[in-house]
Amino acid sequence: MIPYGRQSISDADIEAVVSVLRSDFLTQGPQVPAFETAFSERVDAPFAVASNSATSALHLAYLALGVGPGDVVWTSPITFVATANAALYCGADVDFVDIDPRTYNLSSDALAQKLAEAERSGRLPKVVTPVHFAGQPCDMKAIAQLSQQYGFSVVEDASHAVGASYRDERVGHCGYSDITVFSFHPVKILTTAEGGLATTQQATLAERMALLRSHGVTRDPDQLDHPDEGGWYYEQQSLGFNYRMTDLQAALGVAQLQRLDRFIDARRKLAARYDDRLAELPLVLPWQHQDGRSSYHLYPVCLPKEIDRLHAYEQLRAAGIGVNVHYIPVPNQPYYQRSGFCPDDYPEAQRYYASALSLPLYADLSEADQDSVIDALTRILG
Numbered sequence: 209m210i211p212y213g214r215q216s217i218s219d220a221d222i223e224a225v226v227s228v229l230r231s232d233f234l235t236q237g238p239q240v241p242a243f244e245t246a247f248s249e250r251v252d253a254p255f256a257v258a259s260n261s262a263t264s265a266l267h268l269a270y271l272a273l274g275v276g277p278g279d280v281v282w283t284s285p286i287t288f289v290a291t292a293n294a295a296l297y298c299g300a301d302v303d304f305v306d307i308d309p310r311t312y313n314l315s316s317d318a319l320a321q322k323l324a325e326a327e328r329s330g331r332l333p334k335v336v337t338p339v340h341f342a343g344q345p346c347d348m349k350a351i352a353q354l355s356q357q358y359g360f361s362v363v364e365d366a367s368h369a370v371g372a373s374y375r376d377e378r379v380g381h382c383g384y385s386d387i388t389v390f391s392f393h394p395v396k397i398l399t400t401a402e403g404g405l406a407t408t409q410q411a412t413l414a415e416r417m418a419l420l421r422s423h424g425v426t427r428d429p430d431q432l433d434h435p436d437e438g439g440w441y442y443e444q445q446s447l448g449f450n451y452r453m454t455d456l457q458a459a460l461g462v463a464q465l466q467r468l469d470r471f472i473d474a475r476r477k478l479a480a481r482y483d484d485r486l487a488e489l490p491l492v493l494p495w496q497h498q499d500g501r502s503s504y505h506l507y508p509v510c511l512p513k514e515i516d517r518l519h520a521y522e523q524l525r526a527a528g529i530g531v532n533v534h535y536i537p538v539p540n541q542p543y544y545q546r547s548g549f550c551p552d553d554y555p556e557a558q559r560y561y562a563s564a565l566s567l568p569l570y571a572d573l574s575e576a577d578q579d580s581v582i583d584a585l586t587r588i589l590g
């Protein structure tokens with residue numbers, strides 16, 4: 209089976225992890241800060257806080273921004289459940305803003321309209337979390353302008369967008385947001401097995417996230433109520449978690465980061481090749497806004513109405529093509545429907561979901577394998 213996504217692991221990656229295994233620290237050693245520094249330099253953000261997943265990074269981001277009971281976090285219905293769940297972990301409520309039918313990203317027009325309504329009913333969001341779906345950056349300029357106007361914070365869920373750029377800035381620079389969160393799950397652009405990271409330009413947010421990542425415990429003399437207790441002394445200043453990344457994971461991250469440009473080049477070339485060779489088929493190919501350069505985590509196509517998606521999915525799977533669907537809209541999930549969400553409130557998300565199929569795309573996908581995807585799809589649509 210050609211999977212829809214998979215990691216690329218080199219000998220250098222393996223050696224990097226093995227050398228940590230032979231070293232003094234498996235966790236809380238030098239590799240995590242080295243990865244944070246390398247990543248923050250890469251995206252041109254002054255602060256980076258690594259964690260054990262993007263889910264925990266989202267949770268830390270929301271907490272650092274003060275999200276709690278009585279607050280509302282808005283995000284896109286076309287995302288992985290974690291984007292919304294992390295707000296529920298804070299005791300906050302969640303709501304969704306429908307997508308743009310071309311980019312499948314949270315629509316800034318729908319956002320503007322929903323904000324105007326929310327202002328009238330006194331229920332403005334504390335945080336809005338645009339998700340750079342498939343690696344294509346959202347309309348961050350408009351979202352940032354609305355955040356100024358209505359006074360909410362912005363967290364970018366860039367789980368798909370490691371290596372993407374927006375208006376000549378790297379995603380993660382946080383020129384249009386407070387915090388940007390990345391995922392290093394093996395299907396994503398680069399991997400630490402499990403892992404996540406948050407970047408920010410604001411020192412206080414970085415400090416809060418770093419504190420909460422490790423039990424709310426600190427040894428920093430400047431943060432201690434009683435700095436003169438002795439060398440053993442630490443204080444718990446908040447209720448935090450164990451959301452730490454290990455040095456094994458961070459070493460893999462440092463090694464992977466050195467190949468990020470190659471990963472992105474390979475994905476963009478393969479995406480361009482799909483664009484070219486699927487152009488004659490009755491498919492909606494992933495449309496790209498000129499303000500962004502996608503990292504192409506996914507290559508989602510939409511099938512024509514005459515084609516039954518389930519049938520196409522099963523035929524492709526039977527032919528060894530591991531197509532997938534990203535995503536079932538979050539408000540469709542039974543858990544969310546039980547708390548009152550109605551899928552029909554997000555018609556663009558439903559329209560997209562009804563016909564979407566993600567084709568295999570990853571850095572090591574060979575052109576021969578890509579050709580077999582193209583051939584199988586051509587047969588089914590022909």
Ligand SMILES: *Cc1c(COP(=O)(O)O)cnc(C)c1O
Binds near residue numbers: 391393
């Ligand atoms: C993968 C993903 C997450 C969660 O990432 P983990 O590292 O697995 O916790 C969150 N949001 C989006 C959009 C994702 O694709």
